[in-house]
Amino acid sequence: MPRSRVVAFPGHHALHGRKIRGGLGRPPRGKLYSPPRDALPTRRATPSRPAAMFAPVAPGITLEIAGQSGTITAMAKRRAAFLHSAEIEGYHYPPDCPFKTERAGMTRRILDGMGLLDGPDRAEVGFQAAPRAVLERFHTARYLDTMQRTAAGDLDVAGLGMGFGQPEVPVFREMVEYAALACGATLRGADLLLDGEADVAFNPSGGYHHARPEAAAGFCYMNDVALACLALAERVDRVLFLDVDVHHSDGVQDAFYDRRDVMTLSFHETGDALFPGTGYPREIGTGDGEGYSVNVPLPPGTYDDAYLRAFEAVAPPLVGAFDPDVIVYEVGADGLAGDPLADLALTNNTYAEVTRQVMAFGKPVLATGGGGYHPENTARAWALVWSVLAGEHAQDTLRVGLGGVLLESTDWQGGLRDRALVTTDAQRAAVDGAVERTIDEVRRRVFPFHGL
Numbered sequence: 001m002p003r004s005r006v007v008a009f010p011g012h013h014a015l016h017g018r019k020i021r022g023g024l025g026r027p028p029r030g031k032l033y034s035p036p037r038d039a040l041p042t043r044r045a046t047p048s049r050p051a052a053m054f055a056p057v058a059p060g061i062t063l064e065i066a067g068q069s070g071t072i073t074a075m076a077k078r079r080a081a082f083l084h085s086a087e088i089e090g091y092h093y094p095p096d097c098p099f100k101t102e103r104a105g106m107t108r109r110i111l112d113g114m115g116l117l118d119g120p121d122r123a124e125v126g127f128q129a130a131p132r133a134v135l136e137r138f139h140t141a142r143y144l145d146t147m148q149r150t151a152a153g154d155l156d157v158a159g160l161g162m163g164f165g166q167p168e169v170p171v172f173r174e175m176v177e178y179a180a181l182a183c184g185a186t187l188r189g190a191d192l193l194l195d196g197e198a199d200v201a202f203n204p205s206g207g208y209h210h211a212r213p214e215a216a217a218g219f220c221y222m223n224d225v226a227l228a229c230l231a232l233a234e235r236v237d238r239v240l241f242l243d244v245d246v247h248h249s250d251g252v253q254d255a256f257y258d259r260r261d262v263m264t265l266s267f268h269e270t271g272d273a274l275f276p277g278t279g280y281p282r283e284i285g286t287g288d289g290e291g292y293s294v295n296v297p298l299p300p301g302t303y304d305d306a307y308l309r310a311f312e313a314v315a316p317p318l319v320g321a322f323d324p325d326v327i328v329y330e331v332g333a334d335g336l337a338g339d340p341l342a343d344l345a346l347t348n349n350t351y352a353e354v355t356r357q358v359m360a361f362g363k364p365v366l367a368t369g370g371g372g373y374h375p376e377n378t379a380r381a382w383a384l385v386w387s388v389l390a391g392e393h394a395q396d397t398l399r400v401g402l403g404g405v406l407l408e409s410t411d412w413q414g415g416l417r418d419r420a421l422v423t424t425d426a427q428r429a430a431v432d433g434a435v436e437r438t439i440d441e442v443r444r445r446v447f448p449f450h451g452l
């Protein structure tokens, strides 16, 4: 069974149009990559070729390798970083909680087993917990202090008021360490993009979009994606937060509701039917941010074609008009059919297709996990998403699998993709009209702000 090989991306990448010399670029600052310990023994002691030979190359970039120079016309490849570590696998929510941190490790093992972490332009990247000062860019000191006390067993009135102890915000001893580490992973991904070390990064242990500056909610304690958007917005002009988790990204929306440099675009099951009960098209932002908060609520039973209809009607025009410098992409997999906490009827082919379209926007992408309460289906969806993020051509690669696995099956032999689900006339009748009405309302309320 193939094992993943840890590869440090050489030098700067082609995304910024820089001239690559020998593929080495500037020397890395400090230890850029701290791969998980369990991956270290698989590192090749003596690469058969210089690392520079594997440097991704964009069309028309002049490349010099070992004294040779010339214009390379090969298609650009992406450098993709998978953010995971043995350390983060050691943390768990309480056993009776439906939120399973194990999904990240499951995803990693699927990818490793299929050889999809291997390759010259892929790397597993380690990370450290976000320090307190960084967390305080979004969360209040009072909240972080209270969370610490609560984790130590002292749940007081202040803690209860912040949500701790509710069924979807269980108290556990290591919740501070886990949440800070998950934030560190997402922020590490942001740094990789900003420093030009990767074109796409994926943290399957991220996506805590419900957390507020002073409140926890919906299994979310610290808002890694809001922190990442804040960090990115300090360095670039425009950040798109695109969320396809089945729940509305209320915490991130609120954080940027009056800003136009961070657009939030959320596709989710309607708040009429699902937590957190927000995310209507009328929520468009305020002040400078008016028109930069976009919500596409979908009815229960929304199936692949209907979802893609909504996505394609809204996302490409808005992304084209907004022209973000970077995309933060939350890929909760709780929209899959059979998810115990939600009611959409998607197969993972939708997540693959949406991810393909996100990559086609041609921007650096910081992807995270999120919800997903059928652990096996979620891990398989994320493995498929990674394969698309990393540039695997599913249609050409039998090992990724086509039309393979029954939805409820844990038999992987057919590949990563779900079999298409049959939709009934009644389902279409219930869904299609609501989807069209949502599309119309989003177009009417938001598109004019963008000249559309």
Ligand SMILES: [Zn+2]
Pocket: 245, 246, 247, 332, 334, 370, 371, 372
């Ligand atoms: Zn969710």
